[in-house]
Amino acid sequence: MVYDVDSHLDLTQYSSLIDLIQTSAQRYKDKTAYVCLGKSSSFADIERDSRYFAAYLQHKTSLEVGDRIAIQLPNITQFVIAAYGALRAGLVLVNTNPLYTERELIHQYNDSGAKALVVLSDLLPTLTNVIASTAIETVISTHALDLLAPQTQAASDFPILKFTDILAEGCQLSLIPVKSNLDDLAALQYTGGTTGLSKGAMLSHRNLIANAMQTKSRIGSQIVPGEEIFVAPLPIYHIYAFMINLVVYFERGGCSVLIPNPRDITSLIKTLSEHPFTGFAGLNTLFVGLCHQPEFKTLDFSHLKVTISGGTALTQAAANAWKSTTGCTISEGYGLSETSPVVSLNAPRLERLGTIGKPVLDTQVKILDFDDNEVAFGEIGELAVKGPQVMSGYWQKPEETARVMTKEGYFKTGDIAQAVEDGMHKIVDRKKDMIIVSGFNVYPNEVEEVLAQHEAILECAVIGVEDEHSGETVKAAIVLSRPSQDIDATKADILGHCRKQLTAYKVPKIIEFMTTLPKSTVGKILRRELRK
Incomplete structure (x- = not known):
């Protein structure tokens, strides 16, 4: 079986x-x-607008080469223009x-030292405290x-620059070419840690x-330069979609x-x-x-050649449903923010x-x-990776x-993971206690830290439990500081507290009140016992 066209990486x-962009x-x-949203942008349009954006940043802001700029946008063309322009x-x-x-x-922007932010206008009213608590000087x-x-x-309590104004002014400015090399830092891709605080993977x-x-190289035989149409439903702020849509398919036209x-x-x-x-x-x-939607089943799939799955395990049922509906097999892969991915x-x-392939x-x-x-073939152990896509380290975290x-x-x-025949590997389990909800990582310590701030909670532990819709869902086991006469009201209050502090997919969907939590002899809460 021949997997790659090339024998080595060039x-x-x-x-x-x-x-690459230019x-x-x-x-x-x-x-x-x-x-996007009914508007088509040519490669020339993207080059022009990203050049205007870059020129404005160079001439009209205090940003310098190497400074960090945060992009807080959904999948819209402005994300692409801002990302390419910033680079x-x-x-x-x-x-x-x-x-x-x-x-x-606040944590991510302070940890990265971001000096600029490109944000959706709908979010401006919620950013007052964020901007005041960070080093961000330029908000677009x-x-x-x-x-x-x-x-x-939307109105804001701090100065903002409008994206459209930047393009209008940038067209009158000249881009100063930046000399960049392969080993320069390109992105800080934040990923969670078992300590609960996210870390910036340094990607060059x-x-x-x-x-x-x-x-x-792995999928290239299916890509005709300048002829493909790839749908991007996954968020391009996530490294998975960023790589596929903003790098691989852009480079292939x-x-x-x-x-x-x-x-x-x-x-x-x-x-x-x-x-x-x-x-x-x-x-x-x-x-x-999608496969459960009657309207989806009526679509024309005659052009579909490549379907890629990542972020969480692909089930047999999902693979079968997709194949029977679209006629296209799913190529399952594996990666992490730290491996670009x-x-x-x-x-x-x-x-x-x-398997996750070769x-x-x-x-x-x-x-x-x-x-x-290294373990013997067929034995399970921790998957370790070495290659040119592996990060240089976590931003300002040598330990x-x-x-x-x-x-x-x-x-x-x-x-x-486990090595299987033909050079394939399969993921068996996770070494840590990370929970994956619809492909997004949830770290129990982070959720527990937020829960512990609630005055009614004495002790808590967070685990993942199987869910037919999202793969896993977050469950919190809680010991109250004193008995509650109204458990439903207490639960609602705790969930309201979590929603103020956590993104929706991190908020516990299941809360179980207990009189005590299982602990080791030294007093460590045993999540594995809760999972049993």
């Missing part, structure tokens, strides 16, 4: 992501690069979930429909370009159809009906949800369900025991970095 084609935009200038100005991207709470935003606001026609912005231009070339709100299934299906899409990326829950991927139409080009994988020694890197330079993923 990183001489581009000197940086800036070079070269691809010129090569495919008349082709459509992005479609062309020599800035470092900090991709941010638009649904984050004040607490989560955009309405989702701005590129169709400039819209009225080399990391991201290498992973684009690795991914392209493909058109990405951006879906601002994939939860609106009716609107998603309508958008799909308007495009002869050739590629699609999703999660288990999205595949199942792709580590391994099943080749299209050569998938091995239940490692991509120039990627070495080992299964390690607790002493970092955290040292914990996850072996002496030989392998990154320890925290996932328990």
Whole structure:
């Protein structure tokens, strides 16, 4: 079975992501690069607008090469323009979930040292405390429909710059070319940790370009340059969709159809009906949800060649439903923010369900025991990865970095895996207590820290339990500081407290009140006993 066209990875084609963006935009200038909310933007349009954006940042703000800029937007074309423009100005991207709470935003922006923010105008009223508590000096606001026609912005208690004004002024300025090389920092991709506080994975231009070339090599036989239409329902602030849509398919001259709100299934299906899409990326829950919609089943799937699954385990039921509905197999892969993200991927139409495929080009994988020694074939252990896509470390956290890197330079993923025949691997379990809700990581310590702030709670523990819709859901086991006469009211109060501090998918969906929690002899709460 031949997986990759190339026998080794060639990183001489581009000197940086800036070079990749500019070269691809010129090569495919008349082709459509992005479609969103009914508006099409050509590669030339994206090059022009990102150049205007970059020139404005260079001439009209205090931002300097190497400064961090946060982008807090859904899947709209402004995200692409801002990301490419920021890179062309020599800035470092900090991709941010638009649904984050004040607490989560303040931590991420202070940890990254972000000096600028590009944000959806709808979110402005909630950012007053965030801006005041961070080093952010420049706030750029955009309405989702701005590129169709400039819209009225929400009011704010701090100065803002309008995205459309920046483009209008930037067109009168000249971009100062930035000399960037492969080893320069390109992005801080934040990922959670077992301590509850998220860490910024330092991804260089080399990391991201290498992973684009690795991914392209694995699926490249299915990509005709300048001819593909890839649907992007997953958030492009997440490294999975960022890599596929903003790097891989852009470099190949493909058109990405951006879906601002994939939860609106009716609107998603309508958008799909308007495009002869050739590629699609999703999660288990999205595949199942779509295949249960009668309108989805009536779509034309004759052009669909590539379907990629990642972020959470793909079930047999989801794979079967997708294949029977669309006629296309799903290529399951595996990756992390720390690996840019792709580590391994099943080749299209050569998938091995239940496995994560073979490692991509120039990627070495080992299964390690607790002493970092490689286990025998077929035995389970922690998956460790070495390759050009692996981060250089966690931003300003050398101790955290040292914990996850072996002496030989392998990154320890925290996932328990097993090598199987034909060079494939499968994920068996997670080493830590991380919970995955619809592909999003939830870290129990973070939720427990928020719960512990509630005056009615004496002790608590958070675990993940199986859920047919989201894969897993968050369950909290709680010991109250004193008996409650109204359990329902207490539960409602606790949930209200959580919703103020946590993004919706982190909020416990199940609360169980207990008289005591299982503990070890030294008093450590045993989550594994709760899971039993």
